[in-house]
Amino acid sequence: MRNVVDYLTGNRILNVSIIAFVLAQTLKVLISLVQNRKFDMSRLFGSGGMPSSHSATVCALTVSVGRVSGTHTAQFAISAVLAIIVMYDALNVRRQAGQHAKILNYIIENWHDMSPDLFQRKLKELLGHTPLQVVCGAILGIALGFLM
Numbered sequence: 576m577r578n579v580v581d582y583l584t585g586n587r588i589l590n591v592s593i594i595a596f597v598l599a600q601t602l603k604v605l606i607s608l609v610q611n612r613k614f615d616m617s618r619l620f621g622s623g624g625m626p627s628s629h630s631a632t633v634c635a636l637t638v639s640v641g642r643v644s645g646t647h648t649a650q651f652a653i654s655a656v657l658a659i660i661v662m663y664d665a666l667n668v669r670r671q672a673g674q675h676a677k678i679l680n681y682i683i684e685n686w687h688d689m690s691p692d693l694f695q696r697k698l699k700e701l702l703g704h705t706p707l708q709v710v711c712g713a714i715l716g717i718a719l720g721f722l723m
Contacts, residue, residue: 588639591723595635595716599628602715623673623701629665630704630712631719633658638720662709670703 583590603618606625618624637654644650704712 587723588636588643591639591719592632592636594723595631595719596628598719599626599631599712599715602626603628621701622669623703625704625708625711626715627662627665627704627708627712630658630662630709631716633661634713634716635719636716638717639723642720662713665704665712666706666709668703670705673701673703 583593600619603621603624603626604615607613607615607618633654637651637658640648640654641651
């Protein structure tokens with residue numbers, strides 16, 4: 576009997592990565608529901624928040640590659656470096672962009688002398704992750720890589 580993970584794409588490593596992403600995004604909806612007491616379906620498709628689906632996906636990929644191909648292979652090295660870059664970006668670059676968006680949104684909301692049509696939409700603030708969110712996404716991906 577084939578493992579259920581084998582059926583999605585036929586590639587176990589890709590499947591584990593996809594499942595890690597979907598599970599992390601689903602957890603964002605549930606965590607938002609508990610924290611805010613309202614169902615926010617946009618969290619299923621949005622970036623940022625707990626846990627980091629970026630971290631979960633690349634860590635699941637890296638652990639799966641290590642388990643299938645071995646940690647001494649080029650494939651593992653490539654996926655490990657990719658994971659480091661993605662998590663660095665989530666933690667630093669994208670988080671800073673979110674902080675900039677908060678400041679810009681504050682300016683927009685309090686800039687009464689400007690024409691309202693200059694500010695048609697609010698900037699997206701939830702782009703990056705806190706260190707805890709990145710670590711939780713990494714733990715989720717690592718756990719799934721070992722379990723599946």
